[in-house]
Amino acid sequence: MSLTLYQHPLASFCHKVLIALYENGTAFESHLVDLGDPDARAGFCELWPLGKMPVLHDHARGRTVPETTVVIEYLQQHYPGARPLLPHDQDECLDVRLWDRFFDLYVQAPVQKIVIDRIRPPASRDPHGVAEARATLATAYDMLEPRLGERRWACGEDFSLADCAAAPALFxxxxxxxxxxxxxxxxxYFERLVARPSVQRTLAEARPYFSMFPFVDAMPERFLRGGAP
Known part of the structure; x- marks a missing residue:
């Protein structure tokens, strides 16, 4: 197996790459990383010292590829499938990259701020930072609402890199x-995303770990029980 993805099924940024892999049926080996295990963390940090998941290792090409957007572009360049996730037209490609960044920076990042704050000791919590994160999410929702009334997917009629980013971010x-x-x-739009087979597969693999999510008490029952979304 040429490709190994170092990831954890609960991690939202790992979902982004898994969706891209499943969209094209790309063969890969999954290596689950438990950052709570000192030995596992040390081994992973030898591969990528920043310790951020996911990371793709291409044994055939001798390349270690971090950062979700770069991983997906690398897959399209070297392991293309039947469904390109970035368009060939350069202007359209810029639009896809913009909205990929939008979902990562203005949806995923605020969510992470809110989630991490919940698991901190009370004395270390940051209510001001959480309020700012919630305000950013509210602005992002307001920006997305009119845009998604005009197109099926984030950047048009074709499922793209931007939708790979949107699915876990919005979930x-x-x-x-x-x-x-x-x-x-x-x-x-969110319902279209969770009905996508690649997204359903990713969520099914995450389901055994949902109990570890700090906001599991607020997770809709349909995602906890499985089956049709």
């Missing part, structure tokens, strides 16, 4: 900060 965001009732286009 966890919708738990910690539910979509406002009037954001019907955003809610409909």
């Amino acid at each position: 966890y965001a919708g738990i910690v900060a539910p979509f406002p009732p009037g954001h019907t286009h955003l809610a409909a």
Whole structure:
């Protein structure tokens, strides 16, 4: 097996790459990283000292590839499948990259801030930072609502890198900060995402670990029990 993905099934950024791999049926070996285990953490940090998941290692090419967007672009360049996740047109490609960054920076990052704050000791919590994160999410939801009323996927009629980023970002965001009732286009887009087979597979693999999620008490029952979304 040429490709090994170092990842954890609960991690949202790992979901992004898994969705891309499953979209094209790309063969890979999954290596689960338990950062809570000192030996596992040390071994992973030998591969990528920053200790951030996921990381792709390509044994055939002797390359270690970190960072989700770079991993997905690397896969398209060297292991292309039937469904390109970045368009060939350069202007369209810029749009996909923009919205990929949008979901990572303005949805995923605020969610991580909120989640990490919940597991901190009370004396170390950052209510101001959490309030800022929730405000960023509210702005992101407001920006997405009109955009998603005009297109099926984040950047048009084709599922792309931006949607790979959107699926886990919105999955966890919708738990910690539910979509406002009037954001019907955003809610409909999320339902299209979770109905996608690649997303369903990713969530099914994460399900045994959902009990570890700090906001599991707010997770919709349909995701906890499995079956159709």
